[in-house]
Amino acid sequence: TAGITQAPTSQILAAGRSMTLRCTQDMRHNAMYWYRQDLGLGLRLIHYSNTAGTTGKGEVPDGYSVSRANTDDFPLTLASAVPSQTSVYFCASTPSSGATDTQYFGPGTRLTVL
């Protein structure tokens, strides 16, 4: 069972370059999320999607964009990377956006912006 996959596993990116982090789930979950995790700050929500075709902003959306063309894929794009975007990025999904649904996390992408 694949669950949630993310690519790449890690990446070093020059400042000013663009990059898309990929996230795919095979559980037919409706809701998907992107978080960044920084030491001492915990996981912070960047963007989310409650269902295919819809997206919303989280706590730290600036500098990031997302799309949700279908149920399975939820790519995160950095249009012009800056060093402060150095972080570990986790994609997550839940069956729906309801209260009791547990979030399942992908393995993460470690991004370094120089």
Place this chain on the structure above:
Amino acid sequence: GQNIDQPTEMTATEGAIVQINCTYQTSGFNGLFWYQQHAGEAPTFLSYNVLDGLEEKGRFSSFLSRSKGYSYLLLKELQMKDSASYLCAVRDGDYKLSFGAGTTVTVRA
């Protein structure tokens, strides 16, 4: 914004019990989650509380008091493999999940 506090680090001996406290102030409440995260890995679900009281699941138990904005995760019969970060997360009134910074537990032989 949401405010979720938990201790940064805790150390305990193998076979002992450790209690990780979490206090929260959020805009609405729709449940509290605990996740375990080993170094370099993704968080994995441990427990969920939405009503006051204790939820027991094997060696792990989680308690919630909504009136006090307080939860704890109790780890019993500690094993070396329990060395990890433990994340407290609250689902707010908009059904968004906000995380605490995590508590790193080190289990010593």
